[in-house]
Amino acid sequence: MNTSHRTISNVSVDCVIFGFDFEQLNVILVEREYLDPLTGDIVIKDFTLAGYHIFEDEDLDNAAYRILKDRTGLENIYLEQFGTFGKIDRVAKEKDQLWLKLIDQGFADRVLTVGYFALIDSTKVKLFSHGSKIQWFPMEEARKMELAFDHQEILQKALETLRKNVRTEPIAFELLPQRFTLTQLQKLYEVITGNSIDKRNFRKKKLQMPFIVPLKEKEDGVSHRPARLFHFSREIFDNTRNERFGNLF
Amino acid sequence: MNTSHRTISNVSVDCVIFGFDFEQLNVILVEREYLDPLTGDIVIKDFTLAGYHIFEDEDLDNAAYRILKDRTGLENIYLEQFGTFGKIDRVAKEKDQLWLKLIDQGFADRVLTVGYFALIDSTKVKLFSHGSKIQWFPMEEARKMELAFDHQEILQKALETLRKNVRTEPIAFELLPQRFTLTQLQKLYEVITGNSIDKRNFRKKKLQMPFIVPLKEKEDGVSHRPARLFHFSREIFDNTRNERFGNLF
């Protein structure tokens, strides 16, 4: 991690990085592991969100972009701040206290963390480890894990916010490749909201939206009838969005 | 302000306290004034949101409740966190730097602030000054004022969040007395959203909502036909809210 900046000891940023593999919603977690230097025994081994303290000389939003770039190499990604977590005891679990003592980075006892979620097209991303292992987990699995600190609570809030906002903001497309099929889009809405959707109604509605633009290309490499590809035109969206808060799906 | 606690120098909370006087949406601002101790000339005189640094021994949410109680005496008030503001230059305006130097409270150069908004029934609240004057301003006026720090930006975000959330969460009632008329409720929605609403359609819809309960009482002291009073039953709301995100107004 970059150490040429001074950090603010009381404030960190945690990024909930969402991805979609056309089957499930996934999230990136970072392994937190500490081995006894003498015996090699595992003292701590669990997972955290991707986070770090903010630097004194960067905007809060930039801290989130930095963390995201450090872990994925990606820039110009959709990032949304969804909450700040500041319970006194949020790092008070025994395991967390032990961890903080072991890594001994001089962070304050009291740390507030600002949560951001990122939406990325996971078909084209390589994860960077920087020492700690980092991997994708299906949301369902991640939601059952015992994460570090209050990260389970943060993950929950991120998911809730995503669920709400995906209905009124055109953010689902951030999780898909530039060219996608309507079935992929439908599946994405289904896994985010947890509802299943009628195919005909879904397609009828999408085809009416001028900013979902049909392309001439079709899928290839599939062993069934290939689907037409679409792309989301932000330009048309910005020009046609009407004032009402109507559901976008 | 309470000084028996140690504060966290990098983190503050600002409260946007909304009220409704049956005509407009109002917000509480605190006067920031500094007089030259020799000449008595006004060096700084403007307004800020109600805010303070958080204490080391309180949860983040509790800091917001504390500030609210200090200023209004109220407890058990609806409070919602809506964003955290952490641009590097958010306290860099010349006037703000001067202010920080003059009050000399040892706060850090870099302060992040967490924004909460409160919804209160302003028919029964007295404001507490604690040295600085504090008063209600109509939103329209407040939105044009040059507030301290980045408080104009914070106010804007608070208002946006209120506008969005009032459609899907039963929070409008927090701004009204326990017993209210439908016309008051309608006016409230109108001033929050900025749209005007058809009276018959509005009433038809409200009367279908089981948690808006008609009372036997009517208004009195008005020089026209008195209106029926209603109250919002949270209990019925909790039992009848369906899963869909349908607009609540």
Place this chain on the structure above:
DNA sequence: TCAAAAGTGTTCGGCGTACACCCATGA
């Protein structure tokens, strides 16, 4: 020819919207 997913239309009920007049009360 089979398996797998793509693609396609109609009906129905409910909800939002537009719209104008009489009523009850205090001054």
Place this chain on the structure above:
DNA sequence: TCATGGGTGTACGCCGAACACTTTTGA
């Protein structure tokens, strides 16, 4: 009796929901 806001019903169009079969492709 007047001024002021309170209170009420109908008609129409659109949108969301339910529902089943044919088509295209690669294996």
